[in-house]
Amino acid sequence: VPKRVVIVGGGFAGLATAGALEGAGLEVTLVDQHDYNTFQPLLYQVATAGLNAGDIAYPLRTLVRRYGSTRFRRGTVDAIDFASRKVQFEDGGAVEYDYLVLASGATTSYFGVPGAEEHCHAIYTLDDALGVRARIFSQLERASALGPTPAGLTIAVIGGGATGVEMAGALAELLTLALSTTYKELDPALARVVLVEQRERLLGAFDEGLARYALRQLKRRRVEVRLGVEVLEVGSEHIVLASSAEGAVDLPCGLVVWAAGVAAGKLASCLDLPMTRGGRIVVDEMLHVANRPEVFVVGDVAAALALRTNSGAGRTSSTGGDAGQAASLLPQLAQPAIQAGEHAGLQILRLRAGQPLEPFVYRDKGTMATIGRRAAIAEVPLWRPRSGASAPSVRLRGTLAWLAWLALHIVTLLGRRNRASVLLNWSWRYVSWRRGPRVIIGG
Numbered sequence: 001v002p003k004r005v006v007i008v009g010g011g012f013a014g015l016a017t018a019g020a021l022e023g024a025g026l027e028v029t030l031v032d033q034h035d036y037n038t039f040q041p042l043l044y045q046v047a048t049a050g051l052n053a054g055d056i057a058y059p060l061r062t063l064v065r066r067y068g069s070t071r072f073r074r075g076t077v078d079a080i081d082f083a084s085r086k087v088q089f090e091d092g093g094a095v096e097y098d099y100l101v102l103a104s105g106a107t108t109s110y111f112g113v114p115g116a117e118e119h120c121h122a123i124y125t126l127d128d129a130l131g132v133r134a135r136i137f138s139q140l141e142r143a144s145a146l147g148p149t150p151a152g153l154t155i156a157v158i159g160g161g162a163t164g165v166e167m168a169g170a171l172a173e174l175l176t177l178a179l180s181t182t183y184k185e186l187d188p189a190l191a192r193v194v195l196v197e198q199r200e201r202l203l204g205a206f207d208e209g210l211a212r213y214a215l216r217q218l219k220r221r222r223v224e225v226r227l228g229v230e231v232l233e234v235g236s237e238h239i240v241l242a243s244s245a246e247g248a249v250d251l252p253c254g255l256v257v258w259a260a261g262v263a264a265g266k267l268a269s270c271l272d273l274p275m276t277r278g279g280r281i282v283v284d285e286m287l288h289v290a291n292r293p294e295v296f297v298v299g300d301v302a303a304a305l306a307l308r309t310n311s312g313a314g315r316t317s318s319t320g321g322d323a324g325q326a327a328s329l330l331p332q333l334a335q336p337a338i339q340a341g342e343h344a345g346l347q348i349l350r351l352r353a354g355q356p357l358e359p360f361v362y363r364d365k366g367t368m369a370t371i372g373r374r375a376a377i378a379e380v381p382l383w384r385p386r387s388g389a390s391a392p393s394v395r396l397r398g399t400l401a402w403l404a405w406l407a408l409h410i411v412t413l414l415g416r417r418n419r420a421s422v423l424l425n426w427s428w429r430y431v432s433w434r435r436g437p438r439v440i441i442g443g
């Protein structure tokens, strides 16, 4: 009886599959290039000195220890031999499978904008977030030592989806706080955060009223929001922006954070499987790849074309790639990844039991984004609609939404130590807000 399951990716989707298979008597191998899971929704807080890197990382070996029959293999998968059912690693090793769950996530897409890949900072991994943090503080120190330049204290954030909005809000708060408390020799008026969005509005996945509230909150924090503006080029100390009103404009800036696009990772592109324009692997409604009933693809790397959900877009602004198909694709968010990962696990159990497979049905539990202290937005359906349907939703904004956002993120973090640490960090920051940012070094 086939019993070997290999799960590639220890993110939201892969861990949900492992959880669903727990105790089923299968030999499960969880594979990841890192030996920890990263809680991506709080990466921007690591980048803006709100949290330690260790607060949002959880050791995968600790996790699989709880699951008796699951083992962990650290390694970067660079090929999959579907004919002989073998996952191959960069280090030369291989693992055989009877069932494969591919949950390798996504990475940043720069849509071919000249200079973007070379000069922009993305926030997809802990290393990215720590890199952004180091850059912000070294720019502040440089400005303090040598005097500010027009580029030195300007940070541009590209992409007005939830990730860009959260990042811009947190950066604005960090700079205001840092300059008024810690770098008193620098004039706070010189610090600029510019948020650039190609479309005429922010937060395309949210209700318009909530998006307008987010815009007001960003402006209150002195974020310069440029809507209907395209990025033409990125250089080492400037970006070129274009809009119908102003034409091409050069903006000097010392740091550019790219939060505009998502592409499936490197692995997906070398598997010779059907892909969308944005590089996601096309799956059927069972989450299978065509003609490979033993292979499931879940989470950000999967494009479930057959599915219709009542929430169209993901975290980033849809400026390319699969943007045209966004309404028919599952959004690249934690909940779709968790639900699909769990579904794949349950389908493997059905296959083993000789039962017919069930199509995947995504239930929208709502979306949230935070702009800063005591300012967040949330849209939660009153009931959980099935695919294709839509339900009226409750819309929250302000302190209530912010408290809900804090509570949800603490509850969904992996590990009691991490939850306690984040709770302590946030509480401490709330009461000691006016004392300035803390110095946090390394992970």
Ligand SMILES: Cc1cc2nc3c(=O)[nH]c(=O)nc-3n(C[C@H](O)[C@H](O)[C@H](O)COP(=O)(O)OP(=O)(O)OC[C@H]3O[C@@H](n4cnc5c(N)ncnc54)[C@H](O)[C@@H]3O)c2cc1C
Residues within 6 Å of the ligand: 008, 009, 010, 011, 012, 013, 014, 031, 032, 033, 034, 036, 037, 038, 039, 040, 041, 042, 043, 044, 075, 076, 077, 078, 103, 104, 105, 106, 123, 124, 163, 265, 267, 298, 299, 300, 301, 315, 332, 333, 334, 335, 337, 368
């Ligand atoms: C900055 C940011 C903020 C976000 N905020 C939110 C939010 O507030 N709410 C929300 O719902 N969603 C948010 N998201 C989206 C959410 O994090 C993703 O949708 C979710 O992580 C997808 O889960 P996944 O399991 O498919 O992929 P991931 O969580 O990315 O996991 C993929 C795993 O595969 C591993 N891997 C990749 N390639 C290989 C390989 N070749 N070999 C071995 N291992 C490999 C990676 O190391 C990783 O651990 C955010 C994303 C980002 C980047």
